[in-house]
Amino acid sequence: MKKILFTCFLALLCLFGSSIKAQVACSPPGVDLVDCPGLPALTGSHRGGDARSDTFYSVTAQDINGGPFTVDCGLKTVDYNKMGFSFVDDSISLRQGSLGSPATGEAMIYGEIINPDSLSPLLIEFRPYYLDGESSFMVERLEPVLLAGETFDGVMNPLVRKFTSGLEMEDRPGYFSILLGGRTILSDFLVLPGDRLKVELDLRELDVLFGGENAAFYEAQYAIAREGKRLAFDGPRQLVAKADSRILSTPGNLEKWEHFKGEFGSKLLVMSPGKESLDYLLLGLKPDNPHLLGMLDVLENYRSKLDEMEYELLKAEIHASVRFSVLTTFRKFHYPEFDRRFSESERASYRDFILDSFLDFPEAEIGELTRLVSKEYLNYALEKCMLMALFEGKSLLQVVDALYSGEMAEKLKTAYLSNYLSQLPNQPYVLEKYLAEVSSSPYRERIESLKRSHVPGGRVEPVNLVTLSGKELTEMDLQGKPTLLYFYFSSCPHSASYFKEYLFPLYQEVKDKGVRLIAVSVDEDPELWKSRIDTYSDSSLLNVNLRGESKRRWKEVYEIHGYPKVMFLDRDARILSFDIRTLGEDQESLIQEFKKRFQSELD
Structure with missing residues (x-):
């Protein structure tokens, strides 16, 4: 899958969440997917910071036709994310055991690792229910003990450490990841109940090997992912920019582009915004898309070694991931400009093309179990639902209920909230609306957890x-005064600009009212934190570091996935706001709305 990096010079390393400078400015009509037609006013942010609003916009999306992709549009823009819809009725709950699903049983992972740097903590994360890529809901974290080999166990290399871990599973596949010292070694690999897997992680030679009776399933996943990355690496990077844009009009840039056309290595494809770039993007929805065919070819190489369930799961993941990457890019970066750039007939043509692509998806080859398990299918289905809501002027709930029933409908509704609740207005109302729609476990529990956060x-x-x-x-030290808690990390320019341009001026306005500002770094490296306080905070404040288990717990409970984040507490350390950044579009409106909203705390 190819990534599209929409650069904003300030925000290459950060995520999304800000509603001030990195805020959506060109969202389509309609702001409520609960009752009203259209999209919510979703915002963009750093999973780390704030983007400048003058020339470039920063969001990471995925595209199928090219490599890293930079857009110069001269506009503030939206950071929508992944959503969707489909033409099936998934009314059977797998909990009833009615689909001939895999036998319930523990999956076992045996591993050997060579790490030349250190014996950093090894972590295995198991996700039995995928709802979004950031949430830690129901994620199990296992830290297996690394043991030296013994002569008679066959581990003869003294550099090797071995580990064993069991994944407690029920009747459906899940996903596991392996991390070492915070670095992801294997990410979101499908695992089936009862599987027995051997894995060798040779970090000295950057090699991963799979063994055991179920090795082919994992080798196939690894090979398919590698082929997707290879195709992205080998394809052209893309730049969407007007001919008179800053990046193209800067002296020397066009000459550099012409020069590197003749060099062996990466290539840059320059396209104008509008029809040219959209036509190129939508090639990714055609059945002869080379990216799709390339990964399917790899899957076919393993066909004889896979059982029907394994093959079906991987085929669905490939088809869904390729289509999702195109659809989400269209919705984020082309749909907001749809009315301005295209005539009514052109819009209708593009709309029909996308709707027809839904019919090309091989739904008949994918069973209920796969639809309920596959994270890529969920992303694709949710994205389709969002586009149908846009095209038809309906709410997300209306679209989902028209196309799905049973557990799949509840999963889609829950996944939508899990991904987008923080960007929706009137969150208490939205939560109650969705709680009335979702009754089964674990989806209702997920919405309840979102309510708490x-x-x-x-x-x-x-x-x-x-x-x-x-x-x-401790939390007891947060009592006594109304408190702004500012969370950031010390390599996120978005956090630095937000602090200086918004938060610190707000603090200067209200500190005489007894409000204090505490800067909370989430850096794991204390020396990095201490060395950059003057850039990301101010030495006059109480500066503290949140790391380890406390950071993990707070990120999980308060859904902290983007930085900066600014909570506001009352004198008893009760939460008055989970993030004040939504209060104003600029510094002045933020200050005025904060004073108005929390007048009782300032008296």
């Missing part, structure tokens, strides 16, 4: 914070 009023969770001098603080 989005509806203010509760006390903050227990926490351990470390000051610059090494003193430890």
